[in-house]
Amino acid sequence: MPDPAPPIAGLLETSLYADDVRRTADFYRGLFEFKALVDSPRLVAFEVAKKHVLLVFQRGATDDDVVDARGTIPGHDGSGRLHLALSIAASDLEAWRGRLANRGVAIEGEYGWPRGGKSLYFRDPDGALVELATPGLWWTPVRAGTAVDNAARGA
Amino acid sequence: MPDPAPPIAGLLETSLYADDVRRTADFYRGLFEFKALVDSPRLVAFEVAKKHVLLVFQRGATDDDVVDARGTIPGHDGSGRLHLALSIAASDLEAWRGRLANRGVAIEGEYGWPRGGKSLYFRDPDGALVELATPGLWWTPVRAGTAVDNAARGA
Numbered sequence: 001m002p003d004p005a006p007p008i009a010g011l012l013e014t015s016l017y018a019d020d021v022r023r024t025a026d027f028y029r030g031l032f033e034f035k036a037l038v039d040s041p042r043l044v045a046f047e048v049a050k051k052h053v054l055l056v057f058q059r060g061a062t063d064d065d066v067v068d069a070r071g072t073i074p075g076h077d078g079s080g081r082l083h084l085a086l087s088i089a090a091s092d093l094e095a096w097r098g099r100l101a102n103r104g105v106a107i108e109g110e111y112g113w114p115r116g117g118k119s120l121y122f123r124d125p126d127g128a129l130v131e132l133a134t135p136g137l138w139w140t141p142v143r144a145g146t147a148v149d150n151a152a153r154g155a
Numbered sequence: 156m157p158d159p160a161p162p163i164a165g166l167l168e169t170s171l172y173a174d175d176v177r178r179t180a181d182f183y184r185g186l187f188e189f190k191a192l193v194d195s196p197r198l199v200a201f202e203v204a205k206k207h208v209l210l211v212f213q214r215g216a217t218d219d220d221v222v223d224a225r226g227t228i229p230g231h232d233g234s235g236r237l238h239l240a241l242s243i244a245a246s247d248l249e250a251w252r253g254r255l256a257n258r259g260v261a262i263e264g265e266y267g268w269p270r271g272g273k274s275l276y277f278r279d280p281d282g283a284l285v286e287l288a289t290p291g292l293w294w295t296p297v298r299a300g301t302a303v304d305n306a307a308r309g310a
Contacts, residue, residue: 003257005187005188005254006254007204008203008204010207011169011240012242012288012293013238013288014166014239015237015238015239032163033159034163045293048165048166049162052165053240053293055238062238070266070267071264073264074263074276078233079233079234080231080232083170083210083233084169084170085167085208086163086166087167088161088162089162089164092161096161099160102158108229113225121228123229131167138167
């Protein structure tokens, strides 16, 4: 009997683990002007594009399960130079290059993708590799009107 | 002089690091029926909701920079029980509970959020904590018509 998977509507959260959650949160808040939905010593949760959440956890504060009357959130943790990518409009690439320079954030790499997208890479205070990518990395900008391309245009 | 940040259009990629990329990719492909955009011994890149990419890297294969004629992708890596959350429709929660049970994936935790959202938590083969969340975790379902709620309805 076929057993199709119900659809996944989107990527809601991605997580980072900081040596000093305050320092790392300040980095993301300052650079991106993200709004914090939660701002605690354990977690700073940033709203991204009004539809995603970037979770910055204090390393060591999430090792154990959280158990309360609402249920159980199992433990998690992470280390290493984790990687995430954020979409930007192609027309904002140079503005981002300038903003990173103005804030003293070194661009550690750049890449021009076969489909025309461009990526800038830099590190957050914990060494995570942050990428800003224009349309044409995974999908072609020719596929105009797709969610990806519209999103990257701020639609 | 004000120096506003250009907008971030969305969360494009999140990354996991697998002890055995084949095993972990099979888990995500089987459970979610994700389409692979790249399927190599180094990386399986899954399209999520036609607008995001879940990157599953072979641990150890991304430590060094990638340098070629197109540019430089700096090295990255990760370990630990990383965490990501995927959005589902509220009406699919029970179907997901059943699908996880049918596939022998143990639900390690459940949580009912104050705004009405519900989350199911389970582990991937590397111990990453995967969450399936219905609308009403970060934002209220009352905020109908927002990107989050529309996305979770498959709009």
